[in-house]
Amino acid sequence: MTDSFLTRILGELQNISAGERLAFIKAEISKIDDPDQRELAETALFLGMSVGAPVPREHVVVLVHGIRTYAEWQERLAGALTDKGHENVYPVGYGFFDVLSFLCPIWTRRRPIDRVLREFRAIKTKHRDADISVVAHSFGTYILSQILEDATDVSLHRVILCGCIVPLKFRWDKVMARVKGVVINEVGTLDYWPVIARLVTWGYGASGTFGFKTSFVRDRFHNCGHSDFFEDDLMSKYWLPMLLDGQVVPSDWTRTRSRSSALVSFLSWLPLKSLLLIGAVTGVAVFAMHRVA
Structure with a gap:
């Protein structure tokens, strides 16, 4: 030679x-x-x-759950990633968050946001220069959106959202500079909870039912409900390739899905909060007039 x-x-x-x-x-x-x-x-x-090949960056995966749950899916997904050789997985929680706290548009939401943000910063300190990917469900997606909006020191690699309640008008263009990879929004066409969340209180949206429809996020549709994403087969088929290799596996349901049900469409249109507010103001005005009379 x-x-x-x-x-x-x-x-x-x-x-x-x-x-x-x-x-x-x-x-x-x-x-x-x-x-x-x-x-x-x-x-x-x-x-x-x-020689001269770049040293691969450390990769960390953070899992954030929704309300009224202790999220056993976090440990199952963490175990599946560990079986594939990915050991840096952190199931992150904020305690049992009840429905009334979820619905209240002020005071109650800040505590879980701050707690998850402290976890992100602690993980970032422990794994300096690591890429941080996230899987977030339901209220966890709202928490993540608030962290992206407010905490400019937090940068992410790959993001998977499911049961998403982030408003459709969320300004992804303002935060994507801190998201290195792709954002996947897993949309459940049988998931009516994001619609109800948007209907009955302020600050939430139906992105988990209809998708964001923006170039900054890839909507991937599934024939499932709010918590059906945590089936082992679905996580193995769609989430492991994304988290391990950045591979976005297409869903056939994205192209073959039928139209939303008439009930879901009606609920998404119904201005319930405005009607309740008008009713409350009218009631106070009528009461005041009777008192004066």
Whole structure:
């Protein structure tokens, strides 16, 4: 084996696609008759290919749950990632968050947001320079949106949202500079909870039912309800490839889904909060007039 042999092979590799390089190397090395020379060539070539290659960044996955749950899905997904060799997975919670706290548009929401933000910052301190990916469900998606909006020191890698209640008008364009990879919104066409959340209180949206419809987020539709995303088969098919390799597996339901039910469409249109507010103001005014009379 001569230096010219190594120089020639390394030079030719520059013109060969990454997927075909290994086959090319094996074919060229197999042409060397002497076993010792063949082993030396193999070692030298692979060493030459690795010199100067970037060191892969550490990758951390954070899992954020929704309300009224202790989210056993977090441990199952963490275990599935660990089985694939990904050990830095953090199920993050904020305690049992009741419905009244969820519905209240002031005071109650800040506590879970601050708690999850402290977790993000602690993970960032522990894993300096690591890429941080997130899977968030339901109220966890709202928490994540608020963190992206307010905490400019938090940057993310890949994001998976499911049961999403983030408003459709959320300004993704203002936060995407801090999201390195793709944002996937898993849309459940049988999920009516985001519609109800938007209907009965302020600050939420039906993005988990209808999608964001924006270039900044990839809506992926499924024939399922609010918590059906946590089936092992679905997580294995769609989430593991995304979290491990950045691979976005398409869903056939995205193209073949039917129209939303008439009830869901009606609820999404109904201005219930405005009607309740008008009714309350009218009631107070009538009461005041009777008192004066």
